[in-house]
Amino acid sequence: MNKNVIVIGGGIIGLCSAYYLQKEGHHVTIIDQSNMDAGASYVNAGFLSPSHIIPLSAPGVMRKGLKWMFDPTSPLYIKPRLDSDFLKWTYAFNKSCNPNHVKNAIPAIKSLAVLSQELYKDIREKEHFSSQYQKDGILMLFQTEKMLHEELKHARLATEEGLEVNEVTLTDLKQLEPNVNLNVLGGMYYKCDAHTTPNEFMTEMKAYLKTNGVVFYPNEKVEDLEVKNKKIVALVTKAHKLTADEFVLAAGSWSATLSKKLGIHLLLEAGKGYRIDTTRSTGIKLPAILVESKVAVTPMHGFTRFAGTMEIAGINDTINKSRVNAIANAVTKYYPEISVTDTEKDAAASGLRPVSPDGLAYIGTSSKCSNLIIAAGHAMLGWSMATGTGKLVSELISEKKPSLELKMFSPDRKF
Ligand SMILES: Cc1cc2nc3c(=O)[nH]c(=O)nc-3n(C[C@H](O)[C@H](O)[C@H](O)COP(=O)(O)OP(=O)(O)OC[C@H]3O[C@@H](n4cnc5c(N)ncnc54)[C@H](O)[C@@H]3O)c2cc1C
Numbered sequence: 001m002n003k004n005v006i007v008i009g010g011g012i013i014g015l016c017s018a019y020y021l022q023k024e025g026h027h028v029t030i031i032d033q034s035n036m037d038a039g040a041s042y043v044n045a046g047f048l049s050p051s052h053i054i055p056l057s058a059p060g061v062m063r064k065g066l067k068w069m070f071d072p073t074s075p076l077y078i079k080p081r082l083d084s085d086f087l088k089w090t091y092a093f094n095k096s097c098n099p100n101h102v103k104n105a106i107p108a109i110k111s112l113a114v115l116s117q118e119l120y121k122d123i124r125e126k127e128h129f130s131s132q133y134q135k136d137g138i139l140m141l142f143q144t145e146k147m148l149h150e151e152l153k154h155a156r157l158a159t160e161e162g163l164e165v166n167e168v169t170l171t172d173l174k175q176l177e178p179n180v181n182l183n184v185l186g187g188m189y190y191k192c193d194a195h196t197t198p199n200e201f202m203t204e205m206k207a208y209l210k211t212n213g214v215v216f217y218p219n220e221k222v223e224d225l226e227v228k229n230k231k232i233v234a235l236v237t238k239a240h241k242l243t244a245d246e247f248v249l250a251a252g253s254w255s256a257t258l259s260k261k262l263g264i265h266l267l268l269e270a271g272k273g274y275r276i277d278t279t280r281s282t283g284i285k286l287p288a289i290l291v292e293s294k295v296a297v298t299p300m301h302g303f304t305r306f307a308g309t310m311e312i313a314g315i316n317d318t319i320n321k322s323r324v325n326a327i328a329n330a331v332t333k334y335y336p337e338i339s340v341t342d343t344e345k346d347a348a349a350s351g352l353r354p355v356s357p358d359g360l361a362y363i364g365t366s367s368k369c370s371n372l373i374i375a376a377g378h379a380m381l382g383w384s385m386a387t388g389t390g391k392l393v394s395e396l397i398s399e400k401k402p403s404l405e406l407k408m409f410s411p412d413r414k415f
Contacts, residue, residue: 002026003245005397006235008222008258010034011041012198012383013375014250015205016390018214019123021248024398028214029242031235033221033254036206040252040351043275044383045296045307046198047138047287048120050113050163051190054154055105055359056310056379057096073326075294079313085256089267092357092415105360108408109381110161112361112388115403117194119387120201127208131200132301137191139168139176139288141184141334147291151188164191179283183336187288195287197300198383222251225261231371232262246397247372253315253352255362255376259411262369266362266411268377270352272311274324278344279303284335293330306331306340310353310380317350324348355379363392363409373397374411 002025007014010032018028061076068074078090124133140151155165168176168187176189210216217240224236225247235242249255253270260266282304288297295308308330309323327348328340356362356377363375375393378385388404395402 003397004243005029005246005248006031006242006244007248007250008235009249009251009255010036010206010216010218011039011250011252012202012386013252013378013389014248015202015209016386017248017250017375017393018209018390019205020390020394021397022209022212022214024394026397028209029217029244030209030214031217031220031222031237031242034219036216036218038349038351040273040353040382041202042199043273043307043349043351044198045275045287045298045305046196046300046383047296047298048113048117048194048196048384049138049190049381050110050117050384051138051158051165051193052113052381052384053106053110053158053161053163054102055096055109056355057093057357057359058102059097059099062094062097072320072322075309075326077309077311077313077323079311081314085267086269089269089357092267095415096358101358105358105408106157106161108360108405110163111404112385113381115391116385116388119391120194120196123387127204129201129204131204132197133194134196135194136286137189138193138195139173139286140188140190140291141182141288142187142291143183143185143334144292145185148185151291155188158190165189166191177285179285180335181337183334193287195298195300196383200301222258225258227262227369230369232369245371248375248393248397249372250375252376252382253354255354255374259374262366262372264366264368264374264411266374266377267357267415269312269355270315271355271379272313272350272352273307273309274319274327274348274350275305275307276324276327276340276344276348277303277305278340282335282338290330290334293326293333295327295330297331312355315352317352319348319350353379353382357415360408361385361389362411363389364396364406364411366411
């Protein structure tokens with residue numbers, strides 16, 4: 001049966017949900033409080049990375065977060081707040097930082113990332129998109145023995161999961177990156193990963209959806225959700241009151257504010273990150289992660305992007321110059337001949353990753369509302385997992401068997 005579906009949020013998760021819903025023959029509307037041209041889905045590093053199988057909440061991360069709290073240049077910053085949602089999130093995050101959770105989460109994370117990577121390719125081919133999709137792999141570049149050991153452990157786990165990864169020597173790196181000098185001890189090469197230019201894919205996807213009948217309401221904030229008998233009966237903005245059979249909550253970092261109106265208490269924090277772009281030629285051929293600094297480097301169509309930092313400090317888009325400088329300094333530390341200019345730093349942009357406390361997204365229904373699918377909380381992997389998430393959302397609404405087991409992603413899971 002074809003349904004009327006409203007998707008709240010037109011970031012990558014909302015657009016991919018709309019794509020698969022429209023393909024199933026549903027009538028889809030997307031509503032977004034912004035002009036749909038900025039934020040996490042535009043500033044991200046563009047990695048489609050099944051290699052990132054370890055959730056953010058891993059052993060030792062909380063300790064690192066506490067240590068880094070007083071360092072203005074640290075890649076992870078958790079700003080303490082006297083707010084019950086934040087305290088509950090921190091408690092759940094700390095509880096998830098254990099080996100058992102990591103072991104259980106890895107297969108779920110990997111399956112969704114692998115499925116999504118295949119679906120990106122599939123969409124591009126089917127819809128004749130010309131946006132960048134290159135499966136050249138990514139390099140994990142490290143400068144210290146300590147990180148070499150950490151990376152060897154990650155690589156072993158990835159290999160056990162069937163992902164293709166090799167340790168590379170400095171000689172190998174010279175061949176892989178012939179046009180740049182690298183100041184590193186060595187690297188791991190994850191051939192399983194791909195990279196994209198986010199702005200290109202977002203633009204092509206929005207154009208595809210518009211051409212194929214999806215209705216857009218940009219610059220309209222969902223202020224309220226009216227509920228009767230555990231069902232949303234209307235969505236309210238300043239200008240409209242809209243009804244539908246089903247709703248999808250894909251409002252990224254803002255999802256918890258909206259879900260609260262339905263009595264659903266999602267634990268979700270915004271994790272701010274920044275990107276710096278340079279259109280000058282860098283000579284960088286392969287995407288990389290500068291491991292100690294946690295900076296991502298992506299050769300995109302027409303420019304190179306440097307992205308990083310995770311600031312858990314509430315919902316705001318202020319730019320912290322110290323952290324932008326830290327990203328720029330990391331670039332020169334690993335690529336000594338490349339430096340970021342002041343103009344490029346001044347043009348840095350930010351985005352908010354929607355971060356759940358256990359590193360797993362919320363995908364599915366809640367017992368508190370029967371006509372809502374939640375699709376939020378993908379943190380550092382929202383780009384990598386968007387197409388798979390969109391397909392799952394559409395399968396749930398179309399009452400089809402989901403492509404993946406969804407238990408670990410349940411919005412009602414207990415922490
Ligand atoms: C610097 C950086 C680098 C990253 N790199 C990668 C990467 O390489 N690979 C990867 O997989 N992931 C990466 N990520 C993460 C990824 O970008 C995010 O997980 C993803 O974009 C989240 O998408 P989303 O659609 O859930 O949220 P968003 O893109 O934030 O979209 C949510 C939308 O909901 C709208 N909205 C919110 N509230 C309302 C309301 N009340 N009414 C109407 N609309 C509303 C917002 O305006 C917004 O447009 C990175 C993120 C950052 C910041």
